[in-house]
Amino acid sequence: MNTIRGERFIAAIAIVALAGLADCKSEASPPTPGTVTVSFHTPNTDDGAALFTVTGPGVRDAQSASSTYKVYWRVVSATEVRFLVVGNLTSGVVATVTIDDLAKVGEYAGSLLEVASRTDAVRSSVSGYSISISR
Numbered sequence: 001m002n003t004i005r006g007e008r009f010i011a012a013i014a015i016v017a018l019a020g021l022a023d024c025k026s027e028a029s030p031p032t033p034g035t036v037t038v039s040f041h042t043p044n045t046d047d048g049a050a051l052f053t054v055t056g057p058g059v060r061d062a063q064s065a066s067s068t069y070k071v072y073w074r075v076v077s078a079t080e081v082r083f084l085v086v087g088n089l090t091s092g093v094v095a096t097v098t099i100d101d102l103a104k105v106g107e108y109a110g111s112l113l114e115v116a117s118r119t120d121a122v123r124s125s126v127s128g129y130s131i132s133i134s135r
Contacts, residue, residue: 031058031101036133037065038095038110040085043128047089048118052131055080056108058100065093088118097133108133 040050053076054062062081064071069087071094076082085094099105110131115123 029103032103033058033060033098033100034102034135035096035098036102036105036108036135037093038062038083038097039092039132039134040089040094041091041130041132042089042115044117044123045090046118047115048120049084049086049116050089050094050112050129051082051084051114052110052112053080053082054097054108054110054131054133056099056133057104060098060100062098063096065095069094071095102135105133105135 038054040052042050057079059075059078059081062073062075062083069085069089072084072086073095074082081097083095097108099108110133112126112129112131115126115129117123
């Protein structure tokens, strides 16, 4: 008889525990879409073009951040957008990207692929250059 009582007791505890879980609700907040800025950082004073990518979860769209530069972009996938920025480039904000969730801005990264001078000479290295993404 003790084993039957023990099994009933365990079954009763399991039912109470499951009933308690039914009342639990996820406290995760819904994603908040928004716009982040993309900044170009250069060690030189005569850059004329930069080719780079921005990757991260939930890329929606991109825009030029300044009429000073000509910015071309293509959303390659939901996780990547490619940019070509042309003009008298200096360090600063060059574009904005609309993303699915501002809480995930830390998951975005920029990768510089190529830079050319204003005289159309391709830089031999992109060392010292960077792309940053911020809110």
